[in-house]
Amino acid sequence: MCLGIPGKVVEIRDDGPLRMARVDFGGVRKEACLVYVPEVQLGDYVIVHVGFAISQLDEEEAMRTLEMLRAIDAEGVAMELGSMGGAAAPATRGSA
Amino acid sequence: MSDRRVAVDPFGGFAEEPAGKPDPANLACPAPIPERARVLLGHGSGGQLSAALMRDVIAPALAAVTPGGPLNDAAVVEVAGARLAFTTDSFVVSPLEFPGGDIGELAVNGTVNDLAMMGAQPVALSLAYVIEEGLPIEDLRRVTESVARAAGRAGVRIVTGDTKVVGRGAADALFVNTAGIGLVAPGVSVAADRAAIGDAVLLSGPIGLHGIAIMSVREGLDFEVEIASDTQPLNGLVAAIVAACPDVHVLRDPTRGGLASALNEIAAASGAGIELREETIPIPGPVHAACEMLGLDPLHVANEGKLVAIVPASSAEAVLAAMRAVPEGAEAVEIGCVVADHPSMVTMRTIVGSQRIVDMLVGEQLPRIC
Amino acid sequence: MKYIDEYRNAGLARKLVDEIHRVTTRPWALMEVCGGQTHTLVKQGIDEALPPGVRMIHGPGCPVCVTPLEQIDKALVIAARPDVIFTSYGDMLRVPGSSTDLLSLKARGADVRIVYSPLDAVRIAAANPDRQVVFFAIGFETTAPANAMAIRQAARLGLGNFSVLVSHVLVPPAMCAILESPTNQVQAFLAAGHVCAVMGWTEYEPIAERYHVPIVVTGFEPLDLLEGILMAIRQLEQGRAEVENQYARAVKREGNREAQDTIFRVFDVGDRKWRGIGMIPASGYHLRPEYARFDAEARFDVGMITTAEHPACIAGEILQGTKTPLECTAYGVLCSPQKPLGAPMVSAEGVCSAYHAAGRGLAAPGAVPLYELKRPVGEAMK
Numbered sequence: 001m002c003l004g005i006p007g008k009v010v011e012i013r014d015d016g017p018l019r020m021a022r023v024d025f026g027g028v029r030k031e032a033c034l035v036y037v038p039e040v041q042l043g044d045y046v047i048v049h050v051g052f053a054i055s056q057l058d059e060e061e062a063m064r065t066l067e068m069l070r071a072i073d074a075e076g077v078a079m080e081l082g083s084m085g086g087a088a089a090p091a092t093r094g095s096a
Numbered sequence: 097m098s099d100r101r102v103a104v105d106p107f108g109g110f111a112e113e114p115a116g117k118p119d120p121a122n123l124a125c126p127a128p129i130p131e132r133a134r135v136l137l138g139h140g141s142g143g144q145l146s147a148a149l150m151r152d153v154i155a156p157a158l159a160a161v162t163p164g165g166p167l168n169d170a171a172v173v174e175v176a177g178a179r180l181a182f183t184t185d186s187f188v189v190s191p192l193e194f195p196g197g198d199i200g201e202l203a204v205n206g207t208v209n210d211l212a213m214m215g216a217q218p219v220a221l222s223l224a225y226v227i228e229e230g231l232p233i234e235d236l237r238r239v240t241e242s243v244a245r246a247a248g249r250a251g252v253r254i255v256t257g258d259t260k261v262v263g264r265g266a267a268d269a270l271f272v273n274t275a276g277i278g279l280v281a282p283g284v285s286v287a288a289d290r291a292a293i294g295d296a297v298l299l300s301g302p303i304g305l306h307g308i309a310i311m312s313v314r315e316g317l318d319f320e321v322e323i324a325s326d327t328q329p330l331n332g333l334v335a336a337i338v339a340a341c342p343d344v345h346v347l348r349d350p351t352r353g354g355l356a357s358a359l360n361e362i363a364a365a366s367g368a369g370i371e372l373r374e375e376t377i378p379i380p381g382p383v384h385a386a387c388e389m390l391g392l393d394p395l396h397v398a399n400e401g402k403l404v405a406i407v408p409a410s411s412a413e414a415v416l417a418a419m420r421a422v423p424e425g426a427e428a429v430e431i432g433c434v435v436a437d438h439p440s441m442v443t444m445r446t447i448v449g450s451q452r453i454v455d456m457l458v459g460e461q462l463p464r465i466c
Numbered sequence: 467m468k469y470i471d472e473y474r475n476a477g478l479a480r481k482l483v484d485e486i487h488r489v490t491t492r493p494w495a496l497m498e499v500c501g502g503q504t505h506t507l508v509k510q511g512i513d514e515a516l517p518p519g520v521r522m523i524h525g526p527g528c529p530v531c532v533t534p535l536e537q538i539d540k541a542l543v544i545a546a547r548p549d550v551i552f553t554s555y556g557d558m559l560r561v562p563g564s565s566t567d568l569l570s571l572k573a574r575g576a577d578v579r580i581v582y583s584p585l586d587a588v589r590i591a592a593a594n595p596d597r598q599v600v601f602f603a604i605g606f607e608t609t610a611p612a613n614a615m616a617i618r619q620a621a622r623l624g625l626g627n628f629s630v631l632v633s634h635v636l637v638p639p640a641m642c643a644i645l646e647s648p649t650n651q652v653q654a655f656l657a658a659g660h661v662c663a664v665m666g667w668t669e670y671e672p673i674a675e676r677y678h679v680p681i682v683v684t685g686f687e688p689l690d691l692l693e694g695i696l697m698a699i700r701q702l703e704q705g706r707a708e709v710e711n712q713y714a715r716a717v718k719r720e721g722n723r724e725a726q727d728t729i730f731r732v733f734d735v736g737d738r739k740w741r742g743i744g745m746i747p748a749s750g751y752h753l754r755p756e757y758a759r760f761d762a763e764a765r766f767d768v769g770m771i772t773t774a775e776h777p778a779c780i781a782g783e784i785l786q787g788t789k790t791p792l793e794c795t796a797y798g799v800l801c802s803p804q805k806p807l808g809a810p811m812v813s814a815e816g817v818c819s820a821y822h823a824a825g826r827g828l829a830a831p832g833a834v835p836l837y838e839l840k841r842p843v844g845e846a847m848k
Binding site: 134135136144145148375381384385388390391441443446447448449450451452453455 | 467470474475476479480483509510511512514515556569570573574582688692803804822823824825
């Protein structure tokens with residue numbers, strides 16, 4: 001079961017029985033339940049599957065993966081990765 | 097022409113449903129009988145099921161009184177030396193109002209565009225309502241005002257109409273039908289089977305907006321997205337294209353079934369192959385995101401204000417320039433070409449360099465979780 | 467989209483393909499057990515870009531495909547009841563039961579509704595107290611936390627009209643079943659990234675060791691799959707058999723503890739039948755006694771279910787990876803996405819539907835020829 005996509009938490013509501021959030025997926029916003037990612041804060045990225053965040057996306061690991069891929073080519077031609085490094089810094093997170 | 101008949105629904109209880117028995121009292125061609133004996137939502141989606149319904153049920157039944165081909169969205173009829181394009185379309189969208197438009201606007205633009213895809217300039221429209229009892233009068237007024245605005249924008253008049261009311265539950269709030277006539281200029285001959293090897297395939301702008309706008313307000317899915325339907329009349333754009341290239345081969349608006357279905361129909365009709373380049377196809381970020389979320393293919397999502405133009409390669413630049421000069425074609429791009437390989441098939445180059453086949457939409461687009 | 471588009475970079479993809487070719491010296495057979503990964507591999511043509519001796523065997527990773535026929539038939543009996551609102555993920559609607567499917571039932575007037583999240587099903591139950599609301603709780607471990615939370619919410623809200631038809635399946639037992647098979651050819655696995663995001667990968671370590679197979683936890687984008695394949699092949703070439711994590715941005719070794727806790731408050735592990743494969747011990751989740759009152763199978767009398775698979779369907783062999791759709795006599799002829807005989811042709815990520823959509827092994831586009839326009843439509847009519 002796989003269709004989990006990464007999105008950014010843009011709003012959190014703690015008032016109900018479940019901690020819910022509004023998550024932005026590249027311009028589409030949908031609600032997701034944060035009950036399984038209690039350390040997630042505003043601005044963090046999460047992987048959402050059927051309306052539940054199942055994992056917090058580790059942005060440092062994401063960078064590391066892409067850099068390792070770039071490094072595979074010994075000739076070291078730098079690949080343009082778009083806005084990866086240039087985006088505004090995410091809000092401070094808890095543990096990685 | 098073969099006389100295929102669909103099995104009469106033999107269903108009793110759920111447990112004894114057979115696959116559909118032929119009626120022995122009638123001539124039946126020994127071809128596969130459609131598995132289901134009821135119309136499904138998928139039959140209206142513009143994909144393979146719709147084509148099958150037309151081919152297996154409707155066209156054969158009308159064979160004696162049609163010109164001897166399938167019924168297309170629009171047809172050209174010769175009347176006293178002039179070529180009139182004639183079309184009809186019904187609009188059953190729910191909800192009636194959605195981001196970027198409403199059923200009224202859709203109904204006018206849809207019919208204007210069907211005429212435009214024949215290379216015709218619209219002259220007049222009819223407007224027919226089937227209204228479900230209980231519809232607020234304000235809704236009806238708003239939709240009708242929207243019809244008027246859209247007609248004004250397209251430069252077409254509403255000259256006749258009809259209104260019916262049915263009991264609660266018999267129509268989904270409001271069904272709208274529009275029919276239209278337009279004039280095809282001399283020398284213009286646009287047809288689905290005219291795509292020729294070497295032709296350029298042009299797209300007038302970003303895809304997926306209408307379908308995602310509708311999905312976002314569909315019950316059970318509801319997501320926020322800054323996307324509005326792209327519904328708009330395309331007759332101005334078509335006029336610009338025809339002026340730049342009177343010999344435009346094919347025009348098609350990729351509505352139900354999306355870009356993939358429209359191109360597959362053209363490839364099949366023309367008996368040629370079409371090759372697309374994935375990186376050239378403009379998909380707005382939020383459409384891409386919504387499709388990821390729902391597990392949909394953007395190539396299958398409906399559009400209501402875009403067209404595909406297939407033109408001789410030598411005219412491609414001129415046509416693109418002409419398209420980009422009008423607002424409706426400001427983001428026009430070349431997305432592929434017509435080839436001799438894999439006739440009737442549409443392919444696309446993937447990021448790893450492989451060619452993948454772009455299939456028609458099958459049945460209804462259902463969101464998925466896997 | 468951030469964290470998706472970067473993993474679709476064409477230049478990096480081709481580099482990875484080149485590197486895979488560079489390190490491969492012998493034929494290898496790898497298996498992925500995740501429908502989403504199957505879908506990407508076939509759609510992007512990744513499996514065809516690999517070195518000639520490297521084979522991707524598609525495993526039973528599509529939970530839609532492996533949902534036992536009995537469960538589908540029970541769902542159909544329940545959904546046909548006039549007092550029931552039957553809610554399901556969209557994937558299940560076209561899956562053929564012994565004689566019909568949910569979409570056809572819907573066409574005949576049954577109240578079948580697609581939901582995006584199981585919480586939506588709970589909302590529907592709360593909003594319709596006079597109707598029974600049943601939720602089809604299928605999936606691998608990835609979906610179990612959501613399904614479990616929905617059940618706990620229904621309990622908390624005291625919803626007596628809510629119930630679930632459970633059909634959860636687990637990945638590690640399926641991998642073992644495949645490895646135990648006398649005809650097994652799989653030498654390495656790509657483990658499903660989101661299953662592992664929930665469960666972690668500790669369960670795979672004994673499997674890697676016992677059967678001496680590399681297992682690489684892999685994501686879903688083209689670069690993820692290529693990198694996962696590269697890591698697996700490197701291990702094979704070096705004679706290693708470890709669990710490695712390609713999908714480091716989303717998966718940790720211990721997985722998601724909160725999710726696991728909730729799963730095991732609501733579910734117990736039990737035997738489960740897999741469609742096309744048969745009974746695999748301890749391969750599914752069943753409701754714990756505390757939540758048994760939410761079991762739709764107990765609440766509704768589904769009567770005697772006699773299942774009947776279509777005789778021409780070889781889904782079992784497809785799901786175990788012992789045959790490909792190209793070796794199926796019905797593929798593209800009797801069986802196509804619009805007239806599917808079995809689940810792998812229906813599900814968007816089933817192997818057969820992935821092959822069919824990519825046009826593999828088909829002479830003509832799709833199995834339904836489109837109507838021919840013999841005359842240009844612009845021609846004048848008589």
